[in-house]
Amino acid sequence: xxxxxxxxxxxxxxxxxxxxxxxxxxxxxxFKRSKLTMxxxxxxxxxxxxxxxxxxxxxxxxxxxxxLELLNSRLPPIWDAEGQAPFLLGTDEQGRDIFSAILxxxxxxxxxxxxxxxxxATLGIALGLIxxxxxxxxxxxxxxxxxxxxxxxxxxxxxxxxxVVKSVLGGELDAGTILSVLVFSIGLSFWVQYARxxxxxxxxxxxxxxxxxxxxxxxxxxxxxxxxxLPNVTGxxxxxxxxxxxxxxxxxxxLSFLGTGMPETMPSLGTLIRIGNxxxxxxxxxIVAFPSFALAMLVLSINLLGDWLRDALNPKLR
Amino acid sequence: xxxxxxxxVRDLRRVFEVSKPWLNRILEGxxxxxxxxxxxxxxxIAKGETFALVGESGSGKSTVARMVVGLLPPSGGxxxxxxxxxxGRASSTxxxxxxxxxxxxxxxxxxxxxxxxxxxxIVAEPIRAFALIDGERDIKARVGELLxxxxxxxxxxxxxxxxxxxxQRQRVAIARALASNAEFxxxxxxxxxxxxxVQAQILNLMRDLQDRLGLTYLFISHNLAVVxxxxxxxxxxxxxxxxEISGGRELFSSPKHPYTRMLLDAxxxxxxxxxxxLPVSGEIPNPINPPSxxxxxxxxxxxxxxxxxEVPLLRDGVACHAIxxxxxxxxxxx
Amino acid sequence: xxxxxxxxxxxKVEFVTRRGVLKAIDDVSFDIERGEVLGxxxxxxxxxxxxxxxxxxxIDPPGRIAGGQILLNGExxxxxxxxxxxKVxxxxxxxxxxxxxxxxxxxxxxxxxxxxxxxxxxxxxxxxxRKRAVDLLAEVGIPAPDxxxxxxxxxxxxxMRQRVVIAxxxxxxxxxxxxxxxxxxxxxxVQAQVIALLKRLGRERGTAIMLVTHxxxxxxxxxDRVAVMYAGRIAEIGPVEKVxxxxxxxxxxxxxxxxxxxxxxxxxxxxxPGSMPRLSAIPPxxxxxxxxxxxxxxxxxxxxxxxxxxxxxxxxxxxxxxxAKVEVASDR
Numbered sequence: 001x002x003x004x005x006x007x008x009x010x011x012x013x014x015x016x017x018x019x020x021x022x023x024x025x026x027x028x029x030x031f032k033r034s035k036l037t038m039x040x041x042x043x044x045x046x047x048x049x050x051x052x053x054x055x056x057x058x059x060x061x062x063x064x065x066x067x068l069e070l071l072n073s074r075l076p077p078i079w080d081a082e083g084q085a086p087f088l089l090g091t092d093e094q095g096r097d098i099f100s101a102i103l104x105x106x107x108x109x110x111x112x113x114x115x116x117x118x119x120x121a122t123l124g125i126a127l128g129l130i131x132x133x134x135x136x137x138x139x140x141x142x143x144x145x146x147x148x149x150x151x152x153x154x155x156x157x158x159x160x161x162x163x164v165v166k167s168v169l170g171g172e173l174d175a176g177t178i179l180s181v182l183v184f185s186i187g188l189s190f191w192v193q194y195a196r197x198x199x200x201x202x203x204x205x206x207x208x209x210x211x212x213x214x215x216x217x218x219x220x221x222x223x224x225x226x227x228x229x230l231p232n233v234t235g236x237x238x239x240x241x242x243x244x245x246x247x248x249x250x251x252x253x254x255l256s257f258l259g260t261g262m263p264e265t266m267p268s269l270g271t272l273i274r275i276g277n278x279x280x281x282x283x284x285x286x287i288v289a290f291p292s293f294a295l296a297m298l299v300l301s302i303n304l305l306g307d308w309l310r311d312a313l314n315p316k317l318r
Numbered sequence: 319x320x321x322x323x324x325x326x327v328r329d330l331r332r333v334f335e336v337s338k339p340w341l342n343r344i345l346e347g348x349x350x351x352x353x354x355x356x357x358x359x360x361x362x363i364a365k366g367e368t369f370a371l372v373g374e375s376g377s378g379k380s381t382v383a384r385m386v387v388g389l390l391p392p393s394g395g396x397x398x399x400x401x402x403x404x405x406g407r408a409s410s411t412x413x414x415x416x417x418x419x420x421x422x423x424x425x426x427x428x429x430x431x432x433x434x435x436x437x438x439x440i441v442a443e444p445i446r447a448f449a450l451i452d453g454e455r456d457i458k459a460r461v462g463e464l465l466x467x468x469x470x471x472x473x474x475x476x477x478x479x480x481x482x483x484x485x486q487r488q489r490v491a492i493a494r495a496l497a498s499n500a501e502f503x504x505x506x507x508x509x510x511x512x513x514x515x516v517q518a519q520i521l522n523l524m525r526d527l528q529d530r531l532g533l534t535y536l537f538i539s540h541n542l543a544v545v546x547x548x549x550x551x552x553x554x555x556x557x558x559x560x561x562e563i564s565g566g567r568e569l570f571s572s573p574k575h576p577y578t579r580m581l582l583d584a585x586x587x588x589x590x591x592x593x594x595x596l597p598v599s600g601e602i603p604n605p606i607n608p609p610s611x612x613x614x615x616x617x618x619x620x621x622x623x624x625x626x627x628e629v630p631l632l633r634d635g636v637a638c639h640a641i642x643x644x645x646x647x648x649x650x651x652x
Numbered sequence: 653x654x655x656x657x658x659x660x661x662x663x664k665v666e667f668v669t670r671r672g673v674l675k676a677i678d679d680v681s682f683d684i685e686r687g688e689v690l691g692x693x694x695x696x697x698x699x700x701x702x703x704x705x706x707x708x709x710x711i712d713p714p715g716r717i718a719g720g721q722i723l724l725n726g727e728x729x730x731x732x733x734x735x736x737x738x739k740v741x742x743x744x745x746x747x748x749x750x751x752x753x754x755x756x757x758x759x760x761x762x763x764x765x766x767x768x769x770x771x772x773x774x775x776x777x778x779x780x781x782r783k784r785a786v787d788l789l790a791e792v793g794i795p796a797p798d799x800x801x802x803x804x805x806x807x808x809x810x811x812m813r814q815r816v817v818i819a820x821x822x823x824x825x826x827x828x829x830x831x832x833x834x835x836x837x838x839x840x841x842v843q844a845q846v847i848a849l850l851k852r853l854g855r856e857r858g859t860a861i862m863l864v865t866h867x868x869x870x871x872x873x874x875x876d877r878v879a880v881m882y883a884g885r886i887a888e889i890g891p892v893e894k895v896x897x898x899x900x901x902x903x904x905x906x907x908x909x910x911x912x913x914x915x916x917x918x919x920x921x922x923x924x925p926g927s928m929p930r931l932s933a934i935p936p937x938x939x940x941x942x943x944x945x946x947x948x949x950x951x952x953x954x955x956x957x958x959x960x961x962x963x964x965x966x967x968x969x970x971x972x973x974x975x976a977k978v979e980v981a982s983d984r
Contacts, residue, residue: 209430212389217447218417231434374839483927513695518910518921547912584844586869587914601809
């Protein structure tokens with residue numbers, strides 16, 4: 001009896017470590033195949049490291065007015081005849097080192113971008129899960145709100161929220177509050193895409209039998225959603241999050257450029273570009289050029305990573 | 319309650335609305351449309367028995383399965399298991415206690431196991447949900463025991479479902495169904511996604527487990543040969559109704575209903591190489607707009623006026639006017 | 653009798669992946685005569701569908717034909733240019749797939765599709781093509797063909813659609829029809845009708861038919877000869893009564909015993925342990941040896957070639973006289 005139930009032994013179950021499984025995966029293979037992706041990943045990692053180590057790498061603290069010398073203002077980059085050490089990329093009108101300002105600005109831009117994406121993804125995933133799983137009126141309500149939101153451009157919504165919050169809280173706000181407002185407004189303007197994508201995936205997943213099996217043992221909907229369905233809808237979310245990170249950084253830069261974002265005392269890349277913009281015609285090109293270049297490279301590399309991730313996670317496109 | 323009524327299904331009905339959306343109906347006209355997927359089905363299953371429902375696509379057999387386990391609320395009728403009603407009156411603790419005893423094996427082993435979970439976690443989930451065993455070590459031991467029971471290795475628990483073949487996944491699904499010490503297992507086309515040699519392994523395993531654990535099966539399939547091999551009693555469904563219900567051997571040796579006869583004649587079978595078949599005619603009608611009277615009447619060679627007007631009731635194990643009136647006698651055993 | 657309609661000689665098909673070259677078809681040979689139905693049967697991964705695709709030149713990269721010859725009425729078609737093979741497809745070789753919807757364009761009526769195909773391959777006029785289309789629909793058993801010809805594919809039921817696809821395959825009066833799981837998507841009662849139709853057409857028109865399916869029942873009903881495939885090779889090929897009733901190869905024996913039938917009564921089905929190896933892990937020697945109850949030393953190292961000791965070829969060392977030591981019971 002016992003032997004009749006036994007099937008042939010299954011291939012020896014050597015438990016592969018997480019790392020070696022990743023090295024064996026299709027994602028890693030497709031990463032290694034694409035040179036462009038590797039370069040983009042290299043640049044993105046470089047930017048992130050630079051932002052993290054900004055305090056160590058930069059010769060001065062650009063947020064500390066005490067360290068700024070007006071004597072050093074408007075110095076050109078170091079390779080120019082008038083350039084001075086340690087101001088690698090020159091200085092602005094307050095004597096702030098552009099290189100240090102970019103490193104610190106990068107940190108703020110990335111922080112706003114990542115926090116904004118995290119906020120919008122959390123909101124969007126939660127609403128998408130609920131709409132897709134419960135359906136009916138809940139679904140209609142959430143998705144109609146999403147439809148209405150889609151008719152407004154993200155930047156307009158961000159401006160609107162920014163304006164409302166500022167008028168409610170009144171007058172001058174400290175940099176920390178402004179940062180939160182930016183994260184909040186970017187989060188609110190990007191959630192729709194997550195909600196729609198997640199809802200679509202949930203509609204497919206909830207009819208699969210592993211969900212039926214979970215219902216059979218009487219698990220509550222919240223458990224089924226979080227433990228069973230959520231892990232199976234994260235693939236597309238990851239792609240959107242990567243591409244949205246670039247978008248969020250750009251949105252923050254636009255808001256700061258328009259003057260509703262980070263203040264000059266704690267500049268992000270967008271603020272730096274706005275400041276530099278004023279000096280473009282008086283010949284101090286470096287004040288605007290280097291922050292713009294940094295922003296462009298950051299956004300481009302993240303976008304390339306997002307494109308690759310989308311292709312790698314969706315074999316049908318290959 | 320006797321053991322012969324362990325599972326008692328009475329007059330089970332299920333209607334699906336298939337109307338166009340509300341706004342389209344207002345603008346384009348048209349009434350609400352309903353599909354009677356299951357239309358008044360009754361049967362009993364004795365403890366330790368295998369009862370099978372066979373039918374082609376659209377017969378409503380899978381809908382019955384989902385109502386019996388409680389995944390789908392019936393539009394009418396009643397399902398009682400061990401005298402506890404599945405819907406309505408039972409308290410939630412009573413129903414949770416019942417849930418532990420009823421499990422299901424699904425058709426597609428690629429969709430019935432969560433691809434992101436390790437097999438050990440999948441099998442352990444019912445144990446945790448019903449708090450059957452305390453302590454991680456004991457749960458792990460029980461999972462290993464269950465995996466061995468279905469012919470896998472306890473170490474396979476560390477793998478993900480995609481590392482297994484279809485047959486092995488179906489074994490995992492069976493282990494999960496057994497994890498809560500279930501007594502009654504509803505099997506919805508458990509082998510139709512598998513290759514024949516693997517199908518044989520799974521069918522043998524299911525029979526061995528039944529012998530060993532005294533399981534009761536409701537076996538849903540479109541494959542007559544598989545049903546014949548597995549079931550002690552069989553119900554034949556056509557367009558949401560039971561047209562015939564009889565003992566396993568009897569159904570194949572002396573089928574009564576004209577539809578059953580047609581099906582038996584249509585199955586390509588190994589032992590009937592190059593035989594001449596009786597011509598089979600027509601296809602299953604659209605269930606949204608089924609024929610009046612007996613739904614099989616447009617394809618039936620024995621149709622008369624009454625068949626077109628009046629729905630035959632299941633009597634003496636068959637729902638057919640021609641048999642009831644004596645116009646048609648059951649096929650003699652060959 | 654003359655030359656066979658289709659002759660496949662030592663066919664090899666490979667798939668190039670980043671993990672190396674996988675042999676999907678490894679040295680497969682068979683013939684199909686005029687009016688004959690050859691059933692190609694096997695479980696998923698056996699290579700039966702790939703064989704069908706290779707014959708009609710539908711192997712797309714990363715797959716490739718790595719060796720052997722395919723002859724259609726004596727003419728080599730495996731080395732033809734894509735343009736030439738396209739002409740062979742449809743005109744000389746008709747195709748029927750599992751899902752009729754993939755073969756029919758939903759935007760055109762059935763008549764338009766039939767007429768277009770007829771006019772591409774013959775020099776009939778429009779009126780002539782239409783008449784022939786109506787005749788074809790009548791031949792495949794579609795009631796009131798002169799009215800149904802102007803319907804769109806979605807207006808037909810599943811079984812009727814498959815009949816239309818068969819009519820489409822017959823348009824140019826092909827020498828060979830390749831039917832890949834033609835009845836798998838259909839209900840039992842409809843399946844029987846389509847099988848009967850295929851059988852009748854082969855008989856009446858003298859068309860050779862290669863019927864690829866996993867369903868032994870369909871093969872037993874329809875085919876004249878059967879090729880049982882396992883892991884990219886033919887294990888056994890012979891007349892249907894012989895292979896179904898008295899299979900020689902241990903795999904074929906296991907397969908036949910594993911199928912529940914409508915007659916007789918057995919408590920347990922024969923069960924072949926394990927499952928078909930993945931293409932990336934085909935065992936050396938006889939690819940069936942790890943699952944074979946009769947395997948001996950030679951099976952693990954030496955790959956068996958087809959032996960025609962009995963009435964039909966079987967690739968198994970048990971039947972090789974030089975190593976014969978076990979006489980296999982051939983009654984199942």
